[in-house]
Amino acid sequence: MIELLRRSLTARTVFATLVLSGFALVTLGGFLSYSLANSFYQSRLTQVLNETERAVGLVQGTVAAASLTDETALQTLINSVVPSLEISGGSGNRQVALLRSPGQPQLQLFQSPISRDLDLTSIPGELRQAVRQSPGILTYTSISLLRAGSQVPGITVGAPIDFPLAGDFELYLVFDLAAEQQSLQLVQNALAVGGIVLLIIISLLSYFVTRQIVKPVEKAALAAEAISDGKLDERLPERGNDVIALLARSFNKMASNLQGQIQQLDSLSRMQRRFVSDVSHELRTPMTTIKLAGEVIFGNREKLDPALSRSAELMQNQILRFERLLADLLEISRYDAGAVTPEFEYQDLNAVVGAAIASIEPLAFSMKTEIQVILPPSSVDAEFDAKRIERLLRNLLSNAVEHGEGRAIVVEVGQNSQAVAVCVSDSGVGMTRQQLERVFDRFWRADPARQRSVGGTGLGLAISKEDAILHRGWLQVWSKPKRGTSFRLTLPRRADSVIANSPLALPPRSAEI
Amino acid sequence: MSQKILVVDDDDALREMVGLVLSGAGYNPVFAGDGISAVDVFTSHSPDLVLLDIMLPGQSGIEVCKQIRSKSGVPIIMLTARGDTEDVVLGLEAGADDYVVKPHNGAELLARVKARLRPLSADAAVVQIGSLVLDPQTFEVKRGAVSLSLTPLEFKLLHTLAAKPQQVFSREMLLEQVWGYQYKADTRLVNVHVQRLRSKIEVDAENPKIVMTVRGHGYRAGTEAS
Numbered sequence: 117m118i119e120l121l122r123r124s125l126t127a128r129t130v131f132a133t134l135v136l137s138g139f140a141l142v143t144l145g146g147f148l149s150y151s152l153a154n155s156f157y158q159s160r161l162t163q164v165l166n167e168t169e170r171a172v173g174l175v176q177g178t179v180a181a182a183s184l185t186d187e188t189a190l191q192t193l194i195n196s197v198v199p200s201l202e203i204s205g206g207s208g209n210r211q212v213a214l215l216r217s218p219g220q221p222q223l224q225l226f227q228s229p230i231s232r233d234l235d236l237t238s239i240p241g242e243l244r245q246a247v248r249q250s251p252g253i254l255t256y257t258s259i260s261l262l263r264a265g266s267q268v269p270g271i272t273v274g275a276p277i278d279f280p281l282a283g284d285f286e287l288y289l290v291f292d293l294a295a296e297q298q299s300l301q302l303v304q305n306a307l308a309v310g311g312i313v314l315l316i317i318i319s320l321l322s323y324f325v326t327r328q329i330v331k332p333v334e335k336a337a338l339a340a341e342a343i344s345d346g347k348l349d350e351r352l353p354e355r356g357n358d359v360i361a362l363l364a365r366s367f368n369k370m371a372s373n374l375q376g377q378i379q380q381l382d383s384l385s386r387m388q389r390r391f392v393s394d395v396s397h398e399l400r401t402p403m404t405t406i407k408l409a410g411e412v413i414f415g416n417r418e419k420l421d422p423a424l425s426r427s428a429e430l431m432q433n434q435i436l437r438f439e440r441l442l443a444d445l446l447e448i449s450r451y452d453a454g455a456v457t458p459e460f461e462y463q464d465l466n467a468v469v470g471a472a473i474a475s476i477e478p479l480a481f482s483m484k485t486e487i488q489v490i491l492p493p494s495s496v497d498a499e500f501d502a503k504r505i506e507r508l509l510r511n512l513l514s515n516a517v518e519h520g521e522g523r524a525i526v527v528e529v530g531q532n533s534q535a536v537a538v539c540v541s542d543s544g545v546g547m548t549r550q551q552l553e554r555v556f557d558r559f560w561r562a563d564p565a566r567q568r569s570v571g572g573t574g575l576g577l578a579i580s581k582e583d584a585i586l587h588r589g590w591l592q593v594w595s596k597p598k599r600g601t602s603f604r605l606t607l608p609r610r611a612d613s614v615i616a617n618s619p620l621a622l623p624p625r626s627a628e629i
Numbered sequence: 630m631s632q633k634i635l636v637v638d639d640d641d642a643l644r645e646m647v648g649l650v651l652s653g654a655g656y657n658p659v660f661a662g663d664g665i666s667a668v669d670v671f672t673s674h675s676p677d678l679v680l681l682d683i684m685l686p687g688q689s690g691i692e693v694c695k696q697i698r699s700k701s702g703v704p705i706i707m708l709t710a711r712g713d714t715e716d717v718v719l720g721l722e723a724g725a726d727d728y729v730v731k732p733h734n735g736a737e738l739l740a741r742v743k744a745r746l747r748p749l750s751a752d753a754a755v756v757q758i759g760s761l762v763l764d765p766q767t768f769e770v771k772r773g774a775v776s777l778s779l780t781p782l783e784f785k786l787l788h789t790l791a792a793k794p795q796q797v798f799s800r801e802m803l804l805e806q807v808w809g810y811q812y813k814a815d816t817r818l819v820n821v822h823v824q825r826l827r828s829k830i831e832v833d834a835e836n837p838k839i840v841m842t843v844r845g846h847g848y849r850a851g852t853e854a855s
Contacts, residue, residue, distance in 0.1 A: 397710055401731065402642070403731070404643055404731045404732040405643040407734055408650055408734070411735045411736075412653065412735070439732055442732070
């Protein structure tokens with residue numbers, strides 16, 4: 117229930133409407149029923165008092181008119197008058213009692229005339245006392261009566277009556293309010309039923325009204341979801357002129373603009389990639405000719421004079437550099453075109469790490485850099501493309517040698533149940549945070565003013581990153597200025613699986629010492 | 630007498646430059662600039678080896694390769710602008726023996742050419758493999774009285790396997806001993822040529838009895854004798 121309220125705007129709105137209107141209805145019903153009950157009671161009270169006054173007048177008139185000589189005559193008279201009071205009057209159901217006030221000499225024969233069924237508890241002692249103390253006026257009290265096994269409200273009215281010869285009496289009339297109670301009950305029932313029906317109607321109404329507003333919003337939400345999932349053709353129906361239609365129109369306009377922008381960017385970047393690929397390919401044939409020609413000249417440089425000979429050397433070096441750049445450009449354009457198919461094979465990562473280190477050793481030696489290797493005792497088997505991973509590691513190693521300032525480079529290999537990892541760390545110049553953010557960008561160099569001893573193409577790390585992604589692996593970097601840089605490559609053991617965590621720490625343990 | 634090499638490339642400068650490199654190494658280059666004339670020049674000059682560019686006007690290098698193969702087993706080395714596309718496999722399947730990726734250097738090119746023109750060692754003996762008899766002197770393969778036509782490369786491949794029937798040859802070993810590669814090369818060369826060889830010598834190429842695959846290792850000669 118709470119879950120539904122939290123999730124559905126409609127449910128929340130309907131629930132709030134229900135609670136508020138329920139509260140309003142209960143308040144209104146309570147007030148109505150209270151004032152009705154009050155007015156019923158007041159009008160009945162007036163009637164009751166009138167009737168009692170008439171009854172008292174009748175009894176007193178009758179007694180005064182008769183010439184009473186003795187007790188027996190009084191008794192006879194009273195016995196005839198009092199029962200007649202039960203039926204006279206408008207409302208029928210009343211009971212009568214004529215009681216002799218206490219504290220007077222006993223009349224020998226007198227018997228108080230009391231209506232049958234009258235329960236004397238309906239005439240409380242306090243009332244009798246009040247009646248005796250207020251001669252000439254009517255005194256009343258509300259009571260509760262038992263009628264046909266259920267409690268009904270009633271009124272007892274009393275008045276003192278003075279009989280000549282016989283002394284003080286009190287006349288009591290007991291009225292029940294069953295009819296009024298019943299009417300009130302009827303009204304209350306009607307109110308309750310009406311209120312419930314009203315609540316249901318209000319709920320339905322608020323449900324439909326809310327749906328009317330929420331549904332387009334929901335549709336817009338779903339459409340936005342679809343667009344963010346790449347279904348750029350998703351649109352909302354535009355009907356009418358209201359605010360909902362305005363929402364739909366604005367949404368569609370936004371989606372169209374977005375689609376246009378994305379398509380434009382997409383075609384631009386496709387064109388650009390196509391251009392890089394074409395240029396690279398077109399360059400290959402002249403490059404081959406230049407290379408062959410350069411080799412011939414370079415091979416015969418002893419026959420040239422010193423200036424020409426040196427020129428041949430310079431040209432040869434730059435041709436090689438140009439060739440590396442071209443090869444990297446071609447490689448990256450292959451990735452951009454999605455035309456790379458790796459050859460996965462289940463093999464030992466240690467062996468590939470060893471091969472990469474062996475190929476970089478001449479460079480490390482010339483830079484007087486030591487390479488320390490930490491390998492696990494057992495083989496580290498995983499599914500990967502050895503050529504690409506070796507190239508990637510060579511690249512990381514040559515970067516480490518170039519930026520390591522001659523300090524030792526640490527290569528660590530690790531494995532866990534799902535992944536294998538290599539971490540290449542140097543203790544060299546390191547990089548700032550801003551530099552780190554761009555480290556995998558194409559043609560980006562940490563320090564353009566720095567002398568290039570190794571002469572990378574500027575595409576090495578960009579290609580390495582692509583290689584890692586191709587393997588569904590991670591290539592991550594940690595670096596701090598003057599502390600050094602660590603690159604960690606993590607590969608899943610199976611080419612089709614996903615890595616949860618890397619077996620090696622980054623920054624590496626060696627960097628924390 | 631110097632060996633004649635046909636250079637087929639549509640780029641004039643490159644064609645001439647390759648010619649210079651070949652002349653410098655003592656070969657005698659002849660040239661063709663498109664796919665149509667390539668076949669004519671081949672027929673009129675009957676070169677000892679063909680360097681063939683894949684991207685050619687007229688008809689593609691693949692087509693030229695097929696046509697030359699249909700009448701000769703002369704070594705064909707493809708020059709390809711792309712190292713990793715299906716062009717390589719298509720070229721090998723069309724009958725090319727080897728390929729060189731542009732931009733290549735002179736030494737690399739000459740090494741490939743030399744390897745393809747190197748004859749079998751003189752002391753190579755006549756060997757038998759399955760029902761086949763291989764004569765290295767005449768490059769003849771016979772099943773009984775029937776002569777089978779193999780290219781020199783295919784012959785060398787089969788002879789290498791047959792000479793040591795006890796040995797399993799890895800693809801890398803075959804690349805070194807048959808193709809003359811000193812370093813890691815494309816193992817697809819071996820795969821494609823084993824397929825071509827099987828289609829020529831096996832009774833049922835789907836179920837080879839002469840060149841057997843050893844899963845995970847490479848190939849060996851079949852031991853079946855008939």
